[in-house]
Structure formats: structure tokens, C-alpha cells
Amino acid sequence: MTKPVITLKDATVTVGNQTEILKQLNLEIYPGDFITVLGTNGAGKSTLFNAISGDLALNSGAVYHQGKDITSLPAVKRTAFLARVFQDPKMGTAPRMTVAENLFLAEKRGSKRTLRNRHLTSQKLNFYHEITEKMGNNLEDRLQTAAGSLSGGQRQALSFLMAIQVKPELLLLDEHTAALDPKTSAQLMDATNHQVVDNHLTALMITHNLADALTYGNRLIVLNAGKIVLDVKDQEKKDLSEEDLLEYFVH
Amino acid sequence: MSIVVSSISQGILWAVLGLALFLTFRILNFADMTVEGSFPLGGATAVTLIAHGTNPYLATLAAVFVGALAGLVTGLLYTKGKIPILLSGILVMTACLSINLRIMGSANISLLNQKTIFSSPFLEGLPKYFDGVFVGLIIIVLITLALIWFLQTELGQAFIATGDNAKMAAAFGIKTDQMIIMGLMVSNAMIAFGGAVIAQNNGFADINMGIGIIVIALASIIIGEVAFGDLSLNQRLVAVIIGSIIYRLVLLAVLQLGFSTNDLNLISSIILAIAMVLPQVRHYLKLDKILQLGGQHHD
Numbered sequence: 001m002t003k004p005v006i007t008l009k010d011a012t013v014t015v016g017n018q019t020e021i022l023k024q025l026n027l028e029i030y031p032g033d034f035i036t037v038l039g040t041n042g043a044g045k046s047t048l049f050n051a052i053s054g055d056l057a058l059n060s061g062a063v064y065h066q067g068k069d070i071t072s073l074p075a076v077k078r079t080a081f082l083a084r085v086f087q088d089p090k091m092g093t094a095p096r097m098t099v100a101e102n103l104f105l106a107e108k109r110g111s112k113r114t115l116r117n118r119h120l121t122s123q124k125l126n127f128y129h130e131i132t133e134k135m136g137n138n139l140e141d142r143l144q145t146a147a148g149s150l151s152g153g154q155r156q157a158l159s160f161l162m163a164i165q166v167k168p169e170l171l172l173l174d175e176h177t178a179a180l181d182p183k184t185s186a187q188l189m190d191a192t193n194h195q196v197v198d199n200h201l202t203a204l205m206i207t208h209n210l211a212d213a214l215t216y217g218n219r220l221i222v223l224n225a226g227k228i229v230l231d232v233k234d235q236e237k238k239d240l241s242e243e244d245l246l247e248y249f250v251h
Numbered sequence: 252m253s254i255v256v257s258s259i260s261q262g263i264l265w266a267v268l269g270l271a272l273f274l275t276f277r278i279l280n281f282a283d284m285t286v287e288g289s290f291p292l293g294g295a296t297a298v299t300l301i302a303h304g305t306n307p308y309l310a311t312l313a314a315v316f317v318g319a320l321a322g323l324v325t326g327l328l329y330t331k332g333k334i335p336i337l338l339s340g341i342l343v344m345t346a347c348l349s350i351n352l353r354i355m356g357s358a359n360i361s362l363l364n365q366k367t368i369f370s371s372p373f374l375e376g377l378p379k380y381f382d383g384v385f386v387g388l389i390i391i392v393l394i395t396l397a398l399i400w401f402l403q404t405e406l407g408q409a410f411i412a413t414g415d416n417a418k419m420a421a422a423f424g425i426k427t428d429q430m431i432i433m434g435l436m437v438s439n440a441m442i443a444f445g446g447a448v449i450a451q452n453n454g455f456a457d458i459n460m461g462i463g464i465i466v467i468a469l470a471s472i473i474i475g476e477v478a479f480g481d482l483s484l485n486q487r488l489v490a491v492i493i494g495s496i497i498y499r500l501v502l503l504a505v506l507q508l509g510f511s512t513n514d515l516n517l518i519s520s521i522i523l524a525i526a527m528v529l530p531q532v533r534h535y536l537k538l539d540k541i542l543q544l545g546g547q548h549h550d
Binding site: 084 | 400401403404407408412415418420421422423424425426
């Protein structure tokens, strides 16, 4: 049996006056899992991500990476194996740096940044052209444009590319298409699916779109009040309908 | 004529401060008040050491070191102590006032008859003020090349990203606190270096020599930006240098109108304020459009 990439054991996060946002949550994420995460506002989806990424400390319980306890490993060190795309297109990119420069920054995730020249050679730029082309929104024509001048869709596509530029052991997608218009959103969702499947990425994706949650991924979890109330995969997931899912939101 | 050369010489020498402040003000995106303390700190350190018989180059190097130290303290107060950056800078700046007095032992020290980095038969053989231009040019070219090189390195790009979007930088494994501390150390080392060089050029160090220098350094950045508009990062560094020279020439013109040197800080502030307001006025009056219509179409 393969080892989980990330394991959460009895993970509990409390804020303020004992309000538990995560309640002894248990989750094992296996290599190749593409898990869609559903839940109402306040169910703990973002907190779950923050607990995995290390942005929020657990009050009790533990997080394991490849079986190793990383509960007290700071967020910046976890970036060696984790990547994340946020909902806000502004959050994932450096606005005054060009698309190429942003991609270069991402390329160094997990390795030491030295006093070597960045070497943005034509060979490198050709490679950037190749990978941006796959996103299907003309990002490849804007390699020398400051990220802040891109459209929301292009900027979010760039954030996504940056997150997977160095293949992460786990990719966290935090409603990364939610801030975009429906057409752009669908297009990025499609590109996301291709990249995740083609590159055999392990990913967790928060979404509010039930159809997306059912269409994409091999596994689906529903969070409610800090606990996982549904965890299905493969055929079981395929057999689910939107009506089935809605039942889990009533609580 | 020599008065214009003097202004240009001053502009080149003080450009070091503009470049130093560019690192914090434009790249890290905050105003670092430490510079008002690290500038006289550099001057005091170098001049006191020289007055005690130290080699002027070693004395200047010592100034660089203490300047970096001042930046380190500000950086630690800000990143680890969570004190707002403006206050962190003011704390160190204020502390420097006492430290500078301790170093110098008096409010000013003269370098009369002492060997400085400007003491060489070649430099002394140049016409008046040309020694400043010569030394200043060497310094500024070396520093600018070093900055251009650094900002294109992997580390330099991480530094820029930290100022641009710290959260994103951290998400890609960049230790943003370290980047900020490094930036403050390098910036204040450069400021103290400028203080050491300018004090030697003036022939004395004074406890009050730091007053208003943040305005002067900002003026060179802003004037460069207003004068040249959209530029690449490397070009912007050069624009700061030219901005510093323009600032000195404007100052010269204003002094020629009959203002006294006592009015310098007032004039500096007014020049900076005008330079900062100008883009707004230009936008308001739609001068940009008119200027564009007048030619200079790029594409």
C-alpha cells in the first residue's frame, strides 16, 4: 500500500473563545489523488488548507508529510513540497515583475536562491512560451508584460502555472477560479484538469461549484462544521449526483 | 562655472543615497527613516577614525560596516519585533544621535591636514571640485553596476519579489524577513558609505549632517521618475543618479535667487513636494495627452 503524501491526524484548530474550526479532523491524501473539497462557508475548508500549509498552527493533533511529523514545521519550509493557488488573482503573482520573471521565481521553489544570474535566455523564454501556451489564453504573448497588467484570467493562469512549475507533492487550489467570469473560469478549470491529470499531480481543490466538484477529480470530500462528513472516491464518486451532495449541506 | 561643477559633483556624490533609498523605498516599498541616523553615523565613524590616524579607506570601510549594523537593528525591530517600519527607523535614527556624539566626542570634527580618500597628487592636481566629480563617478558607476548585477541574480529577484508581493514570495519559499533585513543592511551600509565620502569631501563631520537627507535622497528618486517616466529597472537606477544631479542644479538656481543656505531644508522639501505633486497636476491638466500628441510616439 502506498504511503499518503499528507496525513492529518485528529487535527483541531480553535480560534477565540473555543470555537473549533477544525474538529479532530482525519484525512489521508494519497499520491495521484485529485480531491475536490466542498462545504458551506465556515465549514473549515480554508482552515484545512491553512493547517496543511502551515499558515495556521494546530491546537492539537498532527500533520505528517510522507509519514514524517511536520506539525511544527514553519510554512515557508513546507513550500519545498507544497504549492498553493489562491482565489484572489492578485495574491499569487508579483505585479511589477514580468510574467517571465514570475515564472523564474516559481522555478526556484524549494531550491536555494544564490547569487547566480537568473539567465533568462531565449532558450528559457522559449520554454516559458511553451508552457504558457498550454493555458490557452494568450499568456504566451505576454511574457514581458508586468503581471499586474494581465487580465484576471491570465493572471490566475499564471499563478497556477507558477504553482506547478516545480512539481509539488501536493497542490492546494483554493477556489482558484471563483473570482473569474464564468467563461474564463470554465476555461481555467479545464486547463487545470488537463495539467493535473497529465502531470499526475496530487491536488486538493476547494470549489463552490457542485458540477465542477463532481466532474473533476477522483475523490470528493465534504466538510461540515470542521469535520469531514463525506469522503468518496472513484466509482462511488461517479455515482453521486448533485441532489445527493446537497443533503450534506443541510446540517 | 565652478559653482555648477560643484553642484554636479554634489549631485554625483549624493546619488549614492538616492540609490540606497531606492532599494527600500521603491523595491521594498517602505520609507526607511534609519537613513537620517546612518548617514551621520557613517560620517562620524570615518572622520573620527581618520582623525585618530586610521587609513581613510579602512575608515570608510568601517563606516560601511556600522551602517549595515544600523540597518540590521531596524530590520530586526521591524521583522522580529513587529514594530511598524516607520517607528523602527525613527528609533534607530534617534539612537544614532547619541551614538554619533559618543563616537565623535564633540558636535563636529574637522579633517584639516588629514589624509582622506580625496588626498592624492592626481586628485589634488584637478581643477576645483573636479576631484568630487572624478571620485563620485567611479563610486557611482561601481555601485550601479553592482546593483544591476545583484538585482538580476536569483537572490536579487527574490528580494524584488519580497517588496512586490511578500505573501506570494513566502509561498515560493522566499524567506521574506531575511530579504527585508538584507535590504535594510545594504541600503544603510550604502548610506553610511555616502556619509563617510561626503564628510571627507566636505572636510568635516557634523552631528547635524543627517537632518533632511531622506528628503534629498527621495528627491533624486522622484525627480528621476518625473523626468523620465516609464523605464526598466536598470534604467531607473540611472534615472536616480541624473535626478540627484538635477536636484542639485535646481537647488543652485534657487540659491542664486537670493535664498540663504539656512533655507536649504525648506527648499529641499518644497522641491520634493513639487516633484511628487507634478504627476497629479499633469494628469489633472491632461498634459500627458498633449505631450504625447506633440510627437514622441513609440509604437
